[in-house]
Amino acid sequence: MEKKKGWKEIPLGGLITEAGNAEEYDTGSWRTFKPVLDAEACNNCLLCWIFCPDTSVLVENEEVKGFDYKHCKGCGICAAECPKNAIEMVLDEEE
Amino acid sequence: MAGPSVQSLKLPLTGNDAAAYAMKQVNPDVVAAYPITPQTELMQTFAEYVHDGEVDTELITAESEHSAMSACVGAAAAGARTMTATSANGFALMWEVLYIAASLRLPITMTVVNRALSGPINIHCDHSDSMGARDAGWIQLYAENPQEAYDLLLVALKAAENHDVLLPAMVMYDGFIISHTMEVVETLPDEAVREFVGPYKPAYAMLLDKKPFTVGPLDFHDYYFEHKRQEIEGMLHAPAALAASAAEFEGLTGRSYGPLETYRADDAEVIMVALGSTAGTARYAVDALREQGHAVGLMKLRTFRPFPAAEIAAALGGAKCVVVCDRVVSFGAFGSPTFAEVRSALYEVPERPLVINYIYGLGGRDTGPDLLEQAFEEGLRVASTGEIKEHVGYLGVR
Numbered sequence: 001m002e003k004k005k006g007w008k009e010i011p012l013g014g015l016i017t018e019a020g021n022a023e024e025y026d027t028g029s030w031r032t033f034k035p036v037l038d039a040e041a042c043n044n045c046l047l048c049w050i051f052c053p054d055t056s057v058l059v060e061n062e063e064v065k066g067f068d069y070k071h072c073k074g075c076g077i078c079a080a081e082c083p084k085n086a087i088e089m090v091l092d093e094e095e
Numbered sequence: 096m097a098g099p100s101v102q103s104l105k106l107p108l109t110g111n112d113a114a115a116y117a118m119k120q121v122n123p124d125v126v127a128a129y130p131i132t133p134q135t136e137l138m139q140t141f142a143e144y145v146h147d148g149e150v151d152t153e154l155i156t157a158e159s160e161h162s163a164m165s166a167c168v169g170a171a172a173a174g175a176r177t178m179t180a181t182s183a184n185g186f187a188l189m190w191e192v193l194y195i196a197a198s199l200r201l202p203i204t205m206t207v208v209n210r211a212l213s214g215p216i217n218i219h220c221d222h223s224d225s226m227g228a229r230d231a232g233w234i235q236l237y238a239e240n241p242q243e244a245y246d247l248l249l250v251a252l253k254a255a256e257n258h259d260v261l262l263p264a265m266v267m268y269d270g271f272i273i274s275h276t277m278e279v280v281e282t283l284p285d286e287a288v289r290e291f292v293g294p295y296k297p298a299y300a301m302l303l304d305k306k307p308f309t310v311g312p313l314d315f316h317d318y319y320f321e322h323k324r325q326e327i328e329g330m331l332h333a334p335a336a337l338a339a340s341a342a343e344f345e346g347l348t349g350r351s352y353g354p355l356e357t358y359r360a361d362d363a364e365v366i367m368v369a370l371g372s373t374a375g376t377a378r379y380a381v382d383a384l385r386e387q388g389h390a391v392g393l394m395k396l397r398t399f400r401p402f403p404a405a406e407i408a409a410a411l412g413g414a415k416c417v418v419v420c421d422r423v424v425s426f427g428a429f430g431s432p433t434f435a436e437v438r439s440a441l442y443e444v445p446e447r448p449l450v451i452n453y454i455y456g457l458g459g460r461d462t463g464p465d466l467l468e469q470a471f472e473e474g475l476r477v478a479s480t481g482e483i484k485e486h487v488g489y490l491g492v493r
């Protein structure tokens with residue numbers, strides 16, 4: 001396990017002194033269900049990409065390529081919003 | 096003691112005038128406030144200074160005290176020297192933000208004009224407002240009169256902004272009794288105040304620092320405790336910072352401000368403890384009882400946070416009985432806040448005095464020398480018999 005810092009070694013008053021370091025935080029570890037894409041059914045409307053609260057829908061050239069499982073929390077919003085039922089939430093049995 | 100190094104100007108000021116005048120001389124970057132009796136006059140006077148261009152302050156007239164303190168937090172985090180003032184229910188409405196100001200280590204300075212908390216609704220003095228916030232992480236100083244209202248605001252500001260401390264500070268004085276009573280106050284020249292407080296050096300400043308950072312993010316079980324430990328460390332440095340600030344102030348004015356003050360207490364068998372304006376009444380009662388041959392004295396407690404336990408033990412350790420008077424009730428507690436902490440401070444004194452508690456003056460009930468003499472007489476009885484009848488009594492209640 002990572003050794004945590006003591007009170008003398010951390011920034012004053014809970015400040016985060018480095019910008020953009022939320023990316024280092026593995027919110028994917030919170031997940032129970034993970035979204036799985038059915039690329040055949042998908043029409044690339046990108047509604048899932050718009051709705052994802054964690055910018056975890058990966059898009060290249062306006063096409064959905066999959067999900068960023070390091071940050072996807074498994075909330076299921078993408079699956080609920082998809083008009084083509086192209087996203088299935090499946091039990092994430094890794095780990 | 097050396098005399099003052101600066102020529103003072105004597106002005107007739109109420110407590111509210113005195114605090115507003117000190118704020119004017121500090122010329123803070125931001126003041127965010129909401130009016131509430133008996134603080135209203137203070138902010139009104141300060142607003143006139145803003146209107147007349149006598150200060151450069153950005154005055155934010157917030158829609159509530161919760162917003163006022165929130166705006167203070169935002170301003171202070173942006174890097175502004177920030178001040179405010181409030182009373183009673185307005186103070187209560189600031190509650191959650193008081194803790195946030197302290198935990199973000201923002202040295203906001205605030206005058207609290209003490210007034211009873213509702214209910215029943217009341218506008219007069221007791222200490223139920225500020226006493227309730229004794230665990231909020233703020234430095235707390237109680238002023239006895241308009242002179243102290245002026246002086247302590249400056250002393251507190253400088254100590255709060257000390258980078259070993261970085262905690263907000265509140266200076267209290269008694270609603271109406273002091274806030275609306277005019278006395279001659281010795282004020283410093285503007286330049287002397289400006290030099291005393293110096294240019295503001297924030298520990299961090301969102302608007303000024305080049306590198307971006309986040310203020311107030313979520314902090315769970317993995318680091319919250321460490322941040323609280325940092326805050327404790329700031330408070331542990333507060334006594335030295337207050338002493339340094341007070342020493343410099345004494346050099347300017349000749350007026351000395353320790354965490355407590357004693358009066359005819361050296362050989363006293365019974366010592367009363369009091370805060371705020373009641374200390375003046377208690378001195379009068381001490382003199383009257385001394386005339387009659389009773390060995391009584393007074394300890395005025397000025398600094399409630401950080402609580403000066405060692406100094407209190409030294410000041411009271413020789414007495415037979417200590418009578419702690421508090422203008423606040425702590426429902427369900429064993430005595431009032433000052434009683435509990437003074438009694439605890441005396442625990443390791445070799446010949447521990449007996450300690451009794453009187454709650455007085457709630458909701459502005461007038462507490463004259465006669466009532467304090469009653470309390471002293473009970474203290475003298477306890478001192479001679481060694482027997483406490485009741486730990487907690489109520490002065491002047493029907």
Ligand code: SF4
Binds near residue numbers: 042043046049
């Ligand atoms: S919402 Fe559904 S159909 Fe639209 S892009 Fe996302 S997966 Fe494809």
Ligand code: SF4
Binds near residue numbers: 056
């Ligand atoms: S499950 Fe939630 S977090 Fe994960 S990709 Fe879908 S919307 Fe984003």
